[in-house]
Amino acid sequence: MANIKDIARLAGVSVTTVSRVINGHPYVRDDKKAAVLRAMEETNYERNINAVHLIKGKTNLIGVMVPSIKRPYFGLVVEGIAEEALKGNYKLVLIQTNYEEQREQEALMMLKLKQIDALIICSKISDWDIVEEYAAYGPIIAFEDARGRNVSSIFIDHYKGFMEALAYLNGKGHRKVGYCLARKSGTSSKQREAAYRDFLKSSGEPFDPDCAFYDAIHFEDGEWIVQRLMTMQDPPTALLVTSDQVAAGILACCNERELDVPSKLAIVSFDNQPIARTLNITTFEIPLTEIGRDLFRKVMTKEFFQQEIPVRLIERLTV
Amino acid sequence: MANIKDIARLAGVSVTTVSRVINGHPYVRDDKKAAVLRAMEETNYERNINAVHLIKGKTNLIGVMVPSIKRPYFGLVVEGIAEEALKGNYKLVLIQTNYEEQREQEALMMLKLKQIDALIICSKISDWDIVEEYAAYGPIIAFEDARGRNVSSIFIDHYKGFMEALAYLNGKGHRKVGYCLARKSGTSSKQREAAYRDFLKSSGEPFDPDCAFYDAIHFEDGEWIVQRLMTMQDPPTALLVTSDQVAAGILACCNERELDVPSKLAIVSFDNQPIARTLNITTFEIPLTEIGRDLFRKVMTKEFFQQEIPVRLIERLTV
Numbered sequence: 001m002a003n004i005k006d007i008a009r010l011a012g013v014s015v016t017t018v019s020r021v022i023n024g025h026p027y028v029r030d031d032k033k034a035a036v037l038r039a040m041e042e043t044n045y046e047r048n049i050n051a052v053h054l055i056k057g058k059t060n061l062i063g064v065m066v067p068s069i070k071r072p073y074f075g076l077v078v079e080g081i082a083e084e085a086l087k088g089n090y091k092l093v094l095i096q097t098n099y100e101e102q103r104e105q106e107a108l109m110m111l112k113l114k115q116i117d118a119l120i121i122c123s124k125i126s127d128w129d130i131v132e133e134y135a136a137y138g139p140i141i142a143f144e145d146a147r148g149r150n151v152s153s154i155f156i157d158h159y160k161g162f163m164e165a166l167a168y169l170n171g172k173g174h175r176k177v178g179y180c181l182a183r184k185s186g187t188s189s190k191q192r193e194a195a196y197r198d199f200l201k202s203s204g205e206p207f208d209p210d211c212a213f214y215d216a217i218h219f220e221d222g223e224w225i226v227q228r229l230m231t232m233q234d235p236p237t238a239l240l241v242t243s244d245q246v247a248a249g250i251l252a253c254c255n256e257r258e259l260d261v262p263s264k265l266a267i268v269s270f271d272n273q274p275i276a277r278t279l280n281i282t283t284f285e286i287p288l289t290e291i292g293r294d295l296f297r298k299v300m301t302k303e304f305f306q307q308e309i310p311v312r313l314i315e316r317l318t319v
Numbered sequence: 320m321a322n323i324k325d326i327a328r329l330a331g332v333s334v335t336t337v338s339r340v341i342n343g344h345p346y347v348r349d350d351k352k353a354a355v356l357r358a359m360e361e362t363n364y365e366r367n368i369n370a371v372h373l374i375k376g377k378t379n380l381i382g383v384m385v386p387s388i389k390r391p392y393f394g395l396v397v398e399g400i401a402e403e404a405l406k407g408n409y410k411l412v413l414i415q416t417n418y419e420e421q422r423e424q425e426a427l428m429m430l431k432l433k434q435i436d437a438l439i440i441c442s443k444i445s446d447w448d449i450v451e452e453y454a455a456y457g458p459i460i461a462f463e464d465a466r467g468r469n470v471s472s473i474f475i476d477h478y479k480g481f482m483e484a485l486a487y488l489n490g491k492g493h494r495k496v497g498y499c500l501a502r503k504s505g506t507s508s509k510q511r512e513a514a515y516r517d518f519l520k521s522s523g524e525p526f527d528p529d530c531a532f533y534d535a536i537h538f539e540d541g542e543w544i545v546q547r548l549m550t551m552q553d554p555p556t557a558l559l560v561t562s563d564q565v566a567a568g569i570l571a572c573c574n575e576r577e578l579d580v581p582s583k584l585a586i587v588s589f590d591n592q593p594i595a596r597t598l599n600i601t602t603f604e605i606p607l608t609e610i611g612r613d614l615f616r617k618v619m620t621k622e623f624f625q626q627e628i629p630v631r632l633i634e635r636l637t638v
Contacts, residue, residue, distance in 0.1 A: 004338035015334055019323040028590045061412065069401050074395070086415040089422065093380065096401060103408065188457040220593035249597060255574075274539035278568060 009037040014303070062296070063093045063116035067123050072245055073182060073288065074122050076273070077143060079291020081120060088300075090117075099125045099185070108134040118299045121195040122170060123187055141299040143291060145308075152305045153295055156286055158188040161311040162195035165284055169238045172319055173194055174266060175205070178236035178247055180216035181224060192242065211236050222249020226257065229265070238319070240267035242285060244276040244283055251279055251318065267318040270311070280317040330358040354584040381615070382412045382435035384426040386442055390501060390536060391564055392607065393441050395592070396462060399611020400439060407619075409436075418444045418504070427453040437618045442506055459619040462610060463506060465629075471624045473613055475605055478506040480630040481514035481559070484603055486586055488557045491638055492587060494524070497555035499535035499544060499565055511561065530555055541568020545576065548584070557608035557638070563602055570598055570637065586637040589630070599636040 004022075008015045013032050013125055020028050021036040064081055066074050078094070085092050097103040104126045109121045111134055121142040124131065128149045135151050135295065146153035157262045162179075169177050179196055181189045193212075199205055210232060213225050225246070229235045241247040247269035254261050261267055269276060270283035291309060327334045332351050339347045340355040368546070383400055385393050404411050412435055417420040423425075423445045430438045430453055440461040443450070447468045450459065454470050465472035481498075490497050498515055500508045512531075519526055527553060532544050544565070548554045560566040566588035573580050580586055588595060591604035610628060617624045 002343060004341075005335060016324065017482065019334065019338065022323075025322060026461050068405060069399050075398075079394075081411065082415060085413075086387060086417055089414075091425075092413040094401065094404075095412060096405040096410075098405055106410075219591060220597045223597060249594075252571075252598060274537060275568075278539045278542055279571060 006276035009036040063119040076288035077292040080289035084296035092157040174238040178211040180213040219249040226253035241269040244273040284311040330354040382438040395607035395613040399608035403615035477510040493557040497530040498559040499532040515543035538568040560588040563592040603630040
């Protein structure tokens with residue numbers, strides 16, 4: 001296999017020149033650079049494809065930092081990103097972090113080391129200060145509220161969205177509202193829980209921990225939620241559910257047990273996935289796949305960009 | 320920023336030695352190699368992280384060749400792969416191919432160029448000859464039937480599975496059976512359709528093209544399927560559905576229109592996703608997420624491995 005010396009001989013330049021080309025050194029004459037690249041190609045200088053990437057300044061790899069793609073919420077965002085990547089023939093490097101700072105750092109380092117052309121952060125736990133620092137090395141966009149920060153972002157104000165939903169149910173006469181969240185420690189869950197507590201405070205109602213249902217993620221979680229509701233002495237009259245999948249599961253189990261929706265239990269969910277339309281579930285739209293597509297498109301422009309996506313109530317038959 | 324010359328000076332070796340280390344040349348004295356690696360570390364020789372990867376012979380990146388992750392069938396396999404990757408702190412490079420040979424070739428090239436440590440093929444259209452050729456460069460495993468080929472694989476015999484399902488419905492007295500497939504041109508769809516035609520031939524029944532429902536992929540596809548069934552003069556008495564999600568959607572729409580399942584329409588699906596358990600759908604289990612986990616684990620052992628995963632009938636209430 002060819003090494004740097006062979007390339008140098010073939011290109012008629014010094015080893016130093018080859019190494020300069022490989023290292024993207026600015027002071028290399030164009031004709032020499034061209035000769036080196038041609039020699040690399042001719043000798044099938046394969047193991048250093050990464051060096052070639054460095055020269056071109058492009059890897060065609062886009063990093064996606066995501067806690068875990070098993071969470072449908074992130075799965076849908078990644079689907080949107082993947083759709084755009086497929087169109088543009090980009091490959092995605094999935095860096096799953098499980099919300100561990102060390103792993104988030106690894107994703108940021110990949111950008112710094114030019115192993116990826118850009119980084120999309122679906123959710124993170126690291127400080128914005130750290131993200132801002134790395135934003136100097138290449139395009140970063142986050143699906144988190146980065147207002148006041150020098151990081152591009154497309155985001156949902158989950159606090160505001162939850163407040164809107166609570167006000168909507170309150171307006172419909174519901175005084176005791178339960179809520180189903182995914183991971184208690186997730187960024188959006190924290191915002192939503194804060195909204196819930198603030199809403200109770202402003203309406204002078206006490207907080208009942210029994211009204212909180214955590215780790216409600218999949219359709220099948222509807223089963224235990226309905227079971228728990230049915231054992232409660234004073235159950236909530238309405239549920240705020242942060243995923244249409246879970247809401248659909250709850251609805252299916254209510255139908256099975258002849259617990260009438262909405263007269264006995266009103267259900268409002270989030271996202272407006274197709275299943276919500278099919279089952280006529282009242283929901284607040286968060287276009288996750290669309291957002292994924294936008295994250296990809298915007299990070300590719302390399303321009304600073306911040307946009308809040310408003311949630312939008314879609315009234316159907318479950319309230 | 321440090322270049323190769325700086326590294327050489329710091330390590331007390333020649334530029335040639337540094338380039339040898341970078342290129343993984345075998346004839347470098349261990350102490351010199353160590354000095355070079357130390358110098359690289361000290362100078363924060365970042366842009367050549369890829370070169371360091373080459374020396375270690377490891378990138379911690381695993382390639383995943385997949386037509387598109389938007390298809391739930393592949394989405395579930397990728398979820399399983401991602402779960403194991405998360406545990407082992409590997410990153411995944413998603414190479415979506417849309418069944419284009421050129422893109423499949425790119426994925427195989429990444430393995431040859433050592434940009435990834437191993438390649439998992441979820442589905443492909445290229446000849447096995449081509450895949451076999453690249454298997455010489457690094458570990459490859461396919462989620463396709465590679466019997467008789469020198470490529471590791473974990474696979475479902477979809478022809479056999481569909482035959483079993485048809486025989487089961489036939490045994491229950493169903494003479495006219497419809498079937499819902501995802502993409503008509505997909506590898507598994509072709510095997511399933513061949514089984515369907517062979518089954519009809521062996522039982523002397525004619526093929527009715529109205530019994531085929533293509534592009535049935537998501538829950539919401541249940542809606543148009545049931546609509547079409549209701550306009551048919553002589554509709555099938557049973558449906559074979561290749562995804563629990565679609566079966567669930569069909570069931571929900573049947574319930575809404577008071578079309579009784581199973582007396583008016585029997586439903587058998589595939590996969591046994593949790594939604595099938597919740598809605599009591601009779602299904603043939605294909606443990607896609609589990610298979611994804613296994614694909615990852617097996618490709619990491621680098622050992623040749625072939626295994627057929629049998630489908631398993633789980634009788635519930637829709638037949």
